[in-house]
Amino acid sequence: MNNDSPARNTKVMNRFDLTSRLIAKLKNEEAVIGGIGNTNFDLWAAGHRPQNFYMLGSMGLAFPIALGVALAQPDRRVFALEGDGSLLMQLGSLSTIATLAPKNLTMVVMDNGIYQITGAQPTPGATVADLVAIAVASGLTNSSWAADEDDFERLIEKSMSAEGPTLIGVRIDDKPGTGTTRRDPVQIRERFMHGMGVREPL
Amino acid sequence: MAVAEEKTSPETSAKSWHGILLETLKRNDVRLVPYVPDRILTPLIKNLHADPFFTTFATAREEEAVGIVSGAWMGGMRSAVLMQTSGFATLANVLASLAIPYQIPLIMFVSERGTLGEFNYGQSLVCRTMRPVLDSLAMEHHTITRLDELEFIADRSIKQAVTTQAPVALILSPLLTGGKVFDK
Numbered sequence: 001m002n003n004d005s006p007a008r009n010t011k012v013m014n015r016f017d018l019t020s021r022l023i024a025k026l027k028n029e030e031a032v033i034g035g036i037g038n039t040n041f042d043l044w045a046a047g048h049r050p051q052n053f054y055m056l057g058s059m060g061l062a063f064p065i066a067l068g069v070a071l072a073q074p075d076r077r078v079f080a081l082e083g084d085g086s087l088l089m090q091l092g093s094l095s096t097i098a099t100l101a102p103k104n105l106t107m108v109v110m111d112n113g114i115y116q117i118t119g120a121q122p123t124p125g126a127t128v129a130d131l132v133a134i135a136v137a138s139g140l141t142n143s144s145w146a147a148d149e150d151d152f153e154r155l156i157e158k159s160m161s162a163e164g165p166t167l168i169g170v171r172i173d174d175k176p177g178t179g180t181t182r183r184d185p186v187q188i189r190e191r192f193m194h195g196m197g198v199r200e201p202l
Numbered sequence: 203m204a205v206a207e208e209k210t211s212p213e214t215s216a217k218s219w220h221g222i223l224l225e226t227l228k229r230n231d232v233r234l235v236p237y238v239p240d241r242i243l244t245p246l247i248k249n250l251h252a253d254p255f256f257t258t259f260a261t262a263r264e265e266e267a268v269g270i271v272s273g274a275w276m277g278g279m280r281s282a283v284l285m286q287t288s289g290f291a292t293l294a295n296v297l298a299s300l301a302i303p304y305q306i307p308l309i310m311f312v313s314e315r316g317t318l319g320e321f322n323y324g325q326s327l328v329c330r331t332m333r334p335v336l337d338s339l340a341m342e343h344h345t346i347t348r349l350d351e352l353e354f355i356a357d358r359s360i361k362q363a364v365t366t367q368a369p370v371a372l373i374l375s376p377l378l379t380g381g382k383v384f385d386k
Contacts, residue, residue: 033273053276057299061269064261068273068281071234071257076277092262093269100259185303189276198278 010171011148015110016042016178018170019081021153022108023047028077031069031196034181035062035082037117039110041177043081050195054181054188060089063097063107070102073196077104077160084111084131085123091134097165098139106159107167109135112174120174132169143167219352219378220246223311226356227282228255230364232309234274236260236267237284240313242379247284264289268296272306280364282309287316290371291328294335301369302339308369309360314345318376321384332373342370347377 019042023032026049033053034040039062040054053069055062066080087094087109097105113126125131135143142159146152146168159166181188193199223246227235235250235258237243250258261267264285271281290312301308315322316329336343342362344355356372363370376382 031277055300056303058265058269058296061265061272061296061300064266064269065273065276068234068270068275068279069277070273071270072274072277072279090263090266090269093266096259096261096266096270186305189304189306193276193278196277198276 010145015172020046030077033066033080038177039081044181045179053192060086070105094138105165109169112172135167145169230360232280234281240286242313305367307363310371345373347375
């Protein structure tokens with residue numbers, strides 16, 4: 001968390017802890033798309049599931065990929081985990097998602113105000129931009145900051161029966177990811193498709 | 203909407219490049235078509251919107267559309283992306299880090315600006331980057347110039363992308379579409 005950030009009434013939490021809390025709530029083979037770097041490292045560390053998809057590049061595309069899954073499988077709940085720096089690369093995708101308004105999509109923005117993995121440089125938005133306000137202004141009216149861990153869990157639960165897409169912003173600390181995803185893109189994609197029920201293993 | 207419906211009448215659509223493309227997409231069960239628009243693609247985009255078989259919408263960037271269709275493919279839905287030459291030029295990173303390594307059958311239709319009568323210098327320059335990028339990634343690509351070859355190339359390329367799990371770029375030449383000229 002950048003020290004120059006304005007005072008906020010949101011607790012600074014931890015990415016791995018929040019990701020673990022989310023995964024613990026999943027009982028219906030929900031899809032989870034993890035953005036590049038620490039976001040998917042912590043998803044991996046929280047316990048691999050066939051319904052997890054781990055990005056190894058294409059920074060900023062966690063929400064668009066999740067939108068595609070949500071459109072293809074409207075009966076499955078889809079979660080997307082994205083960093084603040086990544087989201088700044090594809091702010092336009094928030095409007096696309098607001099227009100299509102899939103009710104089965106829950107987006108989580110992990111906001112520490114820094115590019116942690118490249119050396120903790122502050123993002124251009126660190127001290128000035130409010131990503132939840134940007135999401136609301138992009139048409140995602142069901143967007144809010146989680147005040148603390150309990151509030152995060154409450155917002156996740158609430159999103160599962162929402163009438164439209166949900167975005168949850170969480171302030172996180174500057175800790176690196178807990179694990180390291182095995183970097184095998186073909187296997188990641190193939191296992192995810194098994195997890196989505198699209199294919200059977202050979 | 204009335205205009206779009208007129209354009210989908212079988213007499214006009216079956217013979218036009220965009221009518222052939224729409225039917226080829228449908229026959230191959232390509233249902234999701236995000237796009238960043240282009241003047242030349244307008245009749246195709248209008249007709250896709252008018253046909254309830256398709257889910258079609260604009261995205262803010264071409265990269266975003268590639269992300270969406272990658273997710274849709276993994277969720278079991280076939281898709282294609284429509285864009286212009288200049289939009290393709292924004293895709294090198296996502297092709298090299300998502301579509302190719304994850305073996306996504308990304309189907310791209312690129313309306314070709316920058317050649318055969320281009321009036322914007324920047325368009326003619328960016329057009330020259332397209333085939334070198336495709337070749338440097340060893341990606342399948344075809345430039346479609348003739349109406350009588352369109353269906354064969356598009357249909358076979360979609361099937362090949364799906365069965366070989368590899369992206370393909372189909373470049374729609376001004377020789378096929380008429381292109382965009384200064385006095386339009």
